[in-house]
Amino acid sequence: MLFKKIWRTVLMYKTQFISMIIMISLGIGIFLGFNVEWYSIKENVENHFEVTNFADYRIYNEFGFTEDDLIKITENKEVKRASRFLAIDTDVKYKNGKTITLAINENEDISGFIVVDGEKYNKESIDGIWLSKSYAKANNVSVGDKITLIYENVEFKLIVKGLIHAGEYLVNVRDETQLMPDYSTHGYGYISPKMCFDTLGFEYYPQINVLSSLDKSQFKDIVKKVFGKTLIILSKDENVSYAGCKGEIKEGKTMGSILPAIFLFVASLTMVTTMHRLVVKEKSQIGTLKALGFKDRRIVLHYTFYSFMVAIIGAVFGLGLGHIIASFILKPSGAMMVYLDVPDFKLYMPDFCIVLLIVMVLSLTLIGYLSVYKMLKTPAAETLRPYTPKNIKKVFFEDIDFWDKLGFGAKWNIRDSLRHKSRTFMSIVGVIGCAGIVIASLGINDTMDAFLELNYNKAMLYNSKINLVKSVSQDNINNLIEKYNGDSSASIHGQIEDKAISIDIYNLENNYVRFNNIDNRFEELKDNGAYISLRIAKEFDLEVGDSFSITLYGSDKTYMLKINGIIRSLSESVVITSKYAGKLNLPYSIDTIYTETVSNEIFLEDSILNVQSKQALIDTFDRFLEIMNLIITILIIIAIILGIVVLYNLGIMSYTERYKEMATLKVVGFKDKQIAQLLVGQNIGITIIGIVLGIPLGVIILDYLVISLASEYEMTMVLNVATYLICILIIMGMSLFVSFMVARKNKNIDMVEALKGID
Amino acid sequence: MKIIEFENVSKIYTNGNNILKALDEVSFSLEEGKFIVILGPSGAGKSTLLNLLGGLDSPSSGKIIYQGKDIAKLSNDELAEYRAATVGFIFQSYNLIPTLTVKENIMLINEVVDKPFLAQEVLKEVGLLEHMNKFPSELSGGEQQRVSIARAIAKNPKILLCDEPTGALDSETGVLILKLLLKMAKTYNKTIVIVTHNQNIAKLADIVVKVRNGKITSFKEQVPLSADEVEW
Structure with missing residues (x-):
């Protein structure tokens, strides 16, 4: 019979009932939504990395690694698996501007991929490419199609054998200035080492990918022991795919913490107020039930059940809403799924969300219980009287003159608010x-x-960025700089302690590239010191005026650099001028030219790898x-x-x-x-x-x-x-x-x- | 002079299949400056009559003529203006705003009335000047009703409408309130209509209207007794 009354109570206070459910649903929904989002990314990505045996370390040597080198690395019992690896940037023939990173991997059990369409990977294939599914989709390429890729005048004539997702290229960007993959212009593919050897006529592996649970310094020691010198070692944290995923997860966690918590907080607090008012309104009914001889326990149960219902329905809707929000952010055509190239994305809910759901339901039920429990402690006769709010008392500011000047409405509203x-x-x-x-x-x-x-707009004053091929001669570079009235830069890899960083050397005649410092003012580069990115400054506790040492890969020589300034930068880099590099005797070769000339007016000659317009960079951002x-x-x-x-x-x-x-x-x-x-x-x-x-x-x-x-x-x-x-x-x-x-x-x-x- | 006139006024309430005729073709008129008591048992329709007089409600049929205009035809806003300018209500349950002080409860009418009496002036008349900064909850029932009277008077309305004004008070306080009402009506020259089931109050009236089952059963002018002559 009391059960019937529950439904009547629901109907009588349907505004409260519905609004409480909506509030709880929204609070839980947004909390779950954001947390399911990052957790799903984490689970799917980690799973993909695991299935494709994403490498823990990559060792680089521009002179290439021999089979002996690989065996020596693999012999170490802390190294689980290793493979020689080569990645080259190729142009797609007949498709101007489209590029594919071609990966050649000796052992597909590391840095591998999963085939989602076509035949499985064949090591012996002499004409097959296993092509990125996302690239294929964006360019209408299917299994069986022919594709020709050009690398420095060498043509790879290939047939698409399978469509794949590779862990190595989970975030598939052309270079670090491109923040967002664009599969319509850039993809990746794997060909067999045999095919590569047949086409190039020689074997060249500048990279060894390694699966190992060692930490970086231990691993570095091993590498040094094996090769007798410092080589570039990048841990997976320094890999674009891995770092990009971690970034998204971290971002999701950040967004999933404080803001949704506010939603939950507001929703729960409002539930407290609403339940209290509801019970108050039901006061005389509770009194009647008591007077009729209902035991307190049953009355408590009645109202507790009411709030339990609100909580459970709110939780169920919230659960649904959370998954809708998460799948909306992670919808296949959305930016996130373009960024992260994983197959069959599934939603996962973190365990703490289940705990949260249970805690929410229990505490909301408790709110109902406490609201009615308090009322029941008063005797039946008292309860039967209708609720009267507390009597109003004067507030301190009523003695101030200004109070008297207030209109009746203001007084009424202020007193009511205080009451x-x-x-x-x-x-x-x-x-x-x-x-x-x-x-x-x-x-x-x-x-x-x-x-x-x-x-972008203020720091990059050029219109186009010309990336040069590696083998370009100094004469050619000078010609290009002159032809396009350009500024130039070079990037070399090195490390501070164990951390891989890039040292960017600029020769800025026209100031086409500018660097903003921590006060967000542009820093004029001077020739007597280095400019380090904020992250490096924080990590190594460096300040302006300090000195630090870097080592370059492939040599044991260290260079001491003085810090002239701290800059904000997209990448963790050290920026110096070419003159300072000259003073330090740093070896480098120009790889990039910045010019005001727009990209389609730049003639693509042999020494130019590709041209990027600033607008294209802004678009990806x-x-x-x-x-x-x-x-x-x-x-x-x-x-x-x-x-x-x-x-x-x-x-x-x-x-x-x-x-x-x-x-x-x-x-x-x-x-x-x-x-x-x-x-x-x-x-x-x-x-x-x-x-x-x-x-x-x-x-x-x-x-x-x-x-x-x-x-x-x-x-x-x-x-x-x-x-x-x-x-x-x-x-x-x-x-x-x-x-x-x-x-x-x-x-x-x-x-x-x-x-x-x-x- | 006639101040207000009812012509064949009916008020019908429907509640599902139940039809309740609260007023049934009632016609009468009230003279200015008189003290009228509407008498009848509960459910007779006397409160409905008062609510229609006060513009709180509109009749189902018939005309209520005030200054040549049928107030039954007024819009909501016009009715509000009518209430503001013409009537002062006094209820059994005082209906003061609990969050406003005594003075403020009276001053709130400044929002709707052009030339009200000063709050202090009417409060002095009802003898509550020293309580003007108190909240209603700090006053006794009789005092609260006096505030309510002061508020009604301060509007300077044509008619004071009182629905069982002494219903919630002990008889001694009730008499004091009635005396006050009469005194105020005389001082400010107001028409007073009191709805009650208390026969004694009727003895004070110039006109006694008896209501039963939605109809007026008698409408009598009489010579009023003073409050002191009535045995309460």
Whole structure:
């Protein structure tokens, strides 16, 4: 019988019931959504790395490794497996501008791939290529098609034998300036060592990939022992694919922590208030049940079950919503799935989310239990009387003159807000949460935009970047520099202690490339010192004026560099001028020319590997930002929905509690519009307080998020004035919308009913 | 002079299949400056009558003429203006705003009335000047009702409408309230309509209207007794 009453209670307070479920669902949904997102990336990617035996270390030697070298490495019992490896950048014949990284791998049990279409990998194949499925899809290539690849005048005539996903090329970018893969122009493929040997006529493996559980310094010692000199060793953390995935996971974790937690917090707190009010409203019913002789236990059970129902339905919907959000971010056509080239992406939920779900259901149920338990402690006779809120008392500021100057509406609203403290507090918390989330989310966007502006539009003053082939002669380089009035640079690999870094040597006559320092001002490169990236400075605790030593790969010679400045950089690099490199006697050869000439006016001659336009770089960055923008959009939309539900719920509560007062005003002669204005006025006040407190909170959150994300981008927090205004507009708009939704109800106030005396 | 006129006014409430005729073709008119008591058992329709008089509700049929206009035809906003300018309500349950002080409860009418009496002035009249900064919950029932009277008077309305104004009070306080009402009506020259089932109150009236089953059963002018002459 009490069971029947449950449904009636649900129906009677359907606004509360529905809004509580929506709040819980949204809170849980966004929390699960973001956490399922990063966890799914982690699981899928780790799985893919494992299945394809992603190498732990890559050893480089530009003179190539012999079979003996490989055996010597493999002989070490700490090395599980190793393979000689070669990757070359080839152009696709007849398809101008399309490139494919061709991988030749002696042992497919390391740095391998999985075939998703066509025949399985054949070591002996002399005409087959196992091509990236994503490239094939973007270029309408199928199994059986012919494809010809050109590498420095050598042609590889190939037949597509299979379509693959390779762990090694999980994040398949042409070079480190390209942040986002673009499979329509760049792909990867594997051919057999036999095919490579047949075409080139010689064997050349500048790389050995190694599976080993040793840490880097141990592994370095082994390599040094085997080869007798320092070689470039890159751990998987220094690999684009691995680091890119880790970056996405970290980013997802960051986004999945504080912001969704705010949602959960606001939703739970509002649930407390709503349950309390609901029980309060049911006060006389509870009294009746008690008077009828129902045991407390059954009454408690009744209301506890009610909140349990809210919790369980909210949790189920939240679970669904979370998976919808995650699959929306990870949709196959979305930026994330272009970035991470894995087959059959599946969603995984982290274990702590299950714990969270259980804790949420239990604590929400407990909220219901506690709400009614408190009420039951009073005797039946007391409970039978309807609820009367606490009597109002004067507040300190009423003695100030200004209080008397306030209009009746302001006084009424302020006293009402103070009388129903928990309701007011919750409304403010709701607005704070919303404003905070909106500011932080929009701020990420601002920060990214500013970052793009600074690092691309302002720091790169060239239009095209010409990448040179390795074998180019100094004469050719000089000709090109002269022809295109270019600046030039070279990158060499080295390390600080154990850390692989790149040393970028610039010769800037035209200042086509600029470097911004930590104060976000452009640093003029001087010829007497080095400029290190912020991350390097932090990692090795270096400051301007300090000196540090680097070693170059392939030699044991160390060079001492003095720090002239600290710069923000996309890559972890040391930047020096060519003159300083000359002073240091650093060996280098120019590999890049920067020019104002637009890319399609640059004649592709033999010494030019390819030409990249600045716009193309910006486009990939924009595409890269799509991932973040999607997350931001979801956050803002959910924040607004949650805000609307929380405020509507509390608005209805306020409306109900002031019903009689509004009826009185109506009797006295207030028009509906005037009463509506009073109601809206209270909400505006609460919203202003919420915004004033919420914006600083948002800034704090943004600061935290930017710091958490900064390791990857070296960004500085930026918030535009417009963003503050947009946030204020969004929150105000939301609050006004809710206010009007509630206020328009006052037309239906039944004065006669409301003001009936007690008979 | 006639202040308000009812012509064939009916009020019908429907609740599912139940039809309740709260007022059935009622016609009468009220004279300005008189003290009218509407008497009847509960459910007779006397409160409905008062609510229609006060513009809290609209009749199902018939006309209610005030200053040549049928208030039954007014829009919601016009009705609000009518209530603001014409009537002052006094309820059994006081209906003060709990979050406003006594003074503020009276001053709130400044929002709807052009030339109200000063709060201090009416509070002095009802003898509550020293309590004007208290909240309603700090006052006794009788005091709260006096605030409610002060508020109704401060509007300077044409008619004071009172629905069982002493219903929630002990009889001694009730008499004091009635005396106050009469005194105020005289001081400010107001028409008073009191709805009650208390026969004694009727003795104070210029006109006694008896209501039963939605119809007026009698409409009598009489010579009123003073409150002191009535045995309470």
